[in-house]
Structures are given as structure tokens and as C-alpha cells.
């Protein structure tokens with residue numbers, strides 16, 4: 001069947017950002033802060049993507065816990081502003097108030113390296129920041145297609161309650177998480193591993209009425225932070241039939257509330273509508289089944305009740321673009337320095353095996369530096385001049401997704417992409433021809449991090 005329809009190009013913008021997760025938010029903010037006219041198009045009704053709609057209220061990758069318990073930041077600027085506003089309103093836990101010695105191993109100290117935040121306050125602050133710099137946000141709007149003229153994207157085809165229409169632009173940022181614009185343009189990319197396998201998806205749950213004292217007492221006494229011992233026993237007793245062997249819970253700013261990042265849904269394809277729909281249905285039921293086990297067997301959770309279950313399933317992995325440079329495992333192991341470095345992450349290997357969701361194949365692989373540097377070229381898709389990609393679909397070898405897919409580096413990449421578009425716009429240049437020295441200088445001026453050395457220096461202070 002061929003379906004044709006004449007549609008109007010409604011408006012034109014300097015920069016069009018597709019997707020309002022943390023990377024799209026940062027791209028829109030950074031471009032508009034430079035004076036560009038920016039439209040951000042988002043399918044849902046809030047900013048924050050997986051971080052808010054997916055209920056993953058915990059930004060990782062933004063700092064490192066060095067020896068001696070010093071926190072060394074590696075994502076600044078836009079993230080720092082978000083953190084400041086959240087803390088001022090009681091919407092985040094100030095890491096300076098955490099006792100990093102209290103829970104000396106495993107999961108809990110890592111709370112200090114991230115930022116745990118209140119979801120609704122975060123949504124509000126994200127909007128406020130965009131309005132302050134004059135970004136137009138268009139919610140509840142699906143991006144259906146990207147139109148191409150020569151080597152350039154010229155417009156996006158959108159659909160919302162008003163019907164079908166197009167919006168034109170000069171530069172575009174694909175922050176859809178799945179590289180949807182690149183898919184529309186037929187650009188080369190790779191999905192998952194060599195067999196198409198992708199890390200499990202998770203529908204997140206938040207619970208309340210958790211007894212933190214009882215939970216921490218168990219953890220301190222046993223060191224069993226992820227309840228492996230309990231789960232092993234439950235499995236032998238036939239009371240644990242889930243395909244994962246660990247329980248991940250994160251304490252939220254409000255006392256007694258925990259994010260349960262535990263279920264692992266194997267075989268979900270985040271680019272397939274049916275698969276996504278099934279994942280939400282199955283995930284909801286599985287969270288209730290898990291809660292029953294938690295209440296019966298997990299210290300601190302006997303009175304826990306559901307506070308919310310995410311309205312959308314969290315996807316860890318789908319497409320990775322073919323970019324001007326593919327960031328490799330070797331680069332991470334050897335800590336390659338890039339002259340076009342534009343973002344850093346302090347997060348480690350974390351991409352579970354597609355079939356064995358509690359198995360991390362790269363855990364234990366040593367690296368010359370704990371900081372991952374992301375080169376600008378990994379954001380530039382091959383085959384188009386005026387498009388940058390940010391977030392988990394940038395051009396990396398699969399295992400590199402672990403450090404780069406978390407929200408801290410997503411914010412940093414978005415910021416770089418936003419500024420890069422405005423630098424390119426000055427002369428109408430292709431994104432690949434942006435002067436990276438200018439770009440990096442601009443990022444540093446705003447308080448960003450582009451080189452490991454900036455962080456290593458702070459470690460020594």
C-alpha cells in the first residue's frame with residue numbers, strides 16, 4: 001500500500017531536537033543558551049526520558065569516589081545547575097551530606113557518585129531551565145520521519161492531536177535513544193550484538209513504607225548488598241523463579257521510598273512496537289510478583305507497598321550509529337586521549353549479557369583510567385551533514401555502552417551537541433567541520449569537562 005498526503009511545513013528553527021530525555025534536554029538548553037531558536041519535540045508529556053518516565057531517578061556517571069572518599073566530578077555545567085536547583089528545593093540528596101563511610105562497600109557508596117532526585121521536581125526544573133533560554137517544547141508529538149535534501153536533513157514529519165505536519169530546521173539533534181532520525185534516513189547502524197541480542201529491559205517500580213534501618217542493618221551485618229545470599233536460598237527452596245540473581249534497590253530522597261531496579265526482561269526489542277507493548281504488560285505483573293517475594297523475605301520490605309510503576313519500559317540498548325569515529329573497548333582499556341574529547345563519564349562497565357541478565361561479561365576488565373572520554377566524532381553519523389546523535393546510540397563498540405549510556409554523560413554529550421550546532425550554524429558548515437578547539441573551549445568556559453586531566457587534577461587537591 002502507498003499512502004500519500006500533502007502536509008504543511010509549519011515553522012522553521014535553527015536547531016531541532018528530537019527527544020526530550022536528559023541528552024535532548026541538554027542539547028536544547030545548550031543551543032538556546034547560545035542564542036539559537038530551538039524546538040524540542042517529545043512523545044510523552046514530560047522531559048527526562050528514561051530518567052523520569054522510566055522512573056530511573058538516579059543520575060550516574062557524574063563523579064568518581066576516589067581513595068580517601070573524595071568525590072571527583074567529571075560532568076559539570078548543565079548537570080551542576082540541575083543539581084543545585086534540585087538540592088535548593090529539597091528534590092535531591094546533597095552528596096556532601098552523605099556519610100560515605102557508613103556503607104563501606106558495594107552499592108550504597110555509589111549513591112554518592114550519582115544524584116538521587118525527586119521525579120516531579122526534576123520534570124519542573126527541566127522545563128524551567130528550557131523556558132529560561134527560550135526553547136519551545138512540543139509534547140505529545142511523535143516524530144514520524146526525517147526529510148532529506150542533498151546531504152542535509154531539511155525537516156521532520158510530526159504527528160500530534162493537530163494531525164500530520166512538518167517542521168523545518170538547519171541543524172538537528174537525534175536524542176531519541178534509538179537513533180530514530182538516522183533510521184528514517186536509512187543511515188548505517190548496528191543493533192545489539194552480532195546476533196542482534198540486546199541487554200534486558202526493565203519496567204521500574206518505586207515502593208514506599210520501607211524500613212531503612214532494618215535494611216541497612218542487614219546490609220552492614222552481612223555485606224549482602226544485593227541480596228545474593230537470600231536469592232540463592234530462595235531459588236533452592238523453589239521460591240525464586242526470576243531469571244536474575246540480584247536485587248537492586250536505591251533509596252530515594254523521601255524516607256521509606258525506594259526505586260526497585262531489579263526485574264530484567266530478556267528478549268525485549270526497544271525498536272519493535274509489539275515487543276514494547278508486551279514488555280509493559282509483563283513488567284507490571286512481574287513487579288507485583290517480585291513485591292510479594294520482597295515482602296515475605298527481604299529485610300526492611302515486609303510492609304512495602306507500590307508507590308508507582310513506570311508508565312514506560314526502560315530500554316538499555318538498541319541501535320548504535322556508524323559514526324566518524326567508533327569509540328572502542330581498546331580506547332577505554334588504554335585510556336586513549338582524544339583531541340576532540342567533549343564529555344566524560346565516571347561510570348564503569350555495565351552492559352549485562354542479553355541472555356543472562358545478572359552476568360556482566362566485562363566486569364574485572366582493567367582500565368588505565370576510570371574516566372571514559374567521549375570524542376565529538378562519535379556523535380557524528382556518517383552520511384549526513386547537519387545531524388548529531390546523542391545518548392546511547394552514539395558510535396561505540398557495544399561494551400562501551402556501559403559507561404556512556406548513563407545519564408551523566410548523556411547530559412554532557414547533549415550539551416556539546418547543542419553548542420556544536422550553533423558553532424556550525426555560524427557559517428552553515430557541516431557538523432563534522434566544527435572547530436573542536438572552539439567547541440571544547442566553550443564547554444570549559446561553561447564549567448564542563450572534556451579531558452581526564454581536568455578531573456585527575458581535582459583528585460590531587
Ligand SMILES: Cc1cc2nc3c(=O)[nH]c(=O)nc-3n(C[C@H](O)[C@H](O)[C@H](O)COP(=O)(O)OP(=O)(O)OC[C@H]3O[C@@H](n4cnc5c(N)ncnc54)[C@H](O)[C@@H]3O)c2cc1C
Pocket residue numbers: 018019020021022023024041042043044048049050051054056058059060061141142143144175176177180201202203204261313314315316390391392405406407408410
Ligand atoms: C532500567 C534502566 C535503568 C537504568 N539505570 C540508570 C541509573 O541508575 N543511572 C543512570 O544514570 N542511568 C541509568 N540508565 C541509563 C539511562 O537512564 C539512559 O540511558 C538515559 O536516561 C538515556 O537518556 P537519553 O536522553 O539519551 O534517552 P531517553 O531517556 O531514552 O530519552 C529519549 C526521549 O525521546 C523520546 N522519543 C523517542 N523516540 C521518539 C519519537 N520517535 N518521537 C518523539 N519522541 C521520541 C522519548 O519519549 C524520550 O523521552 C538506566 C537505563 C535503564 C533502561
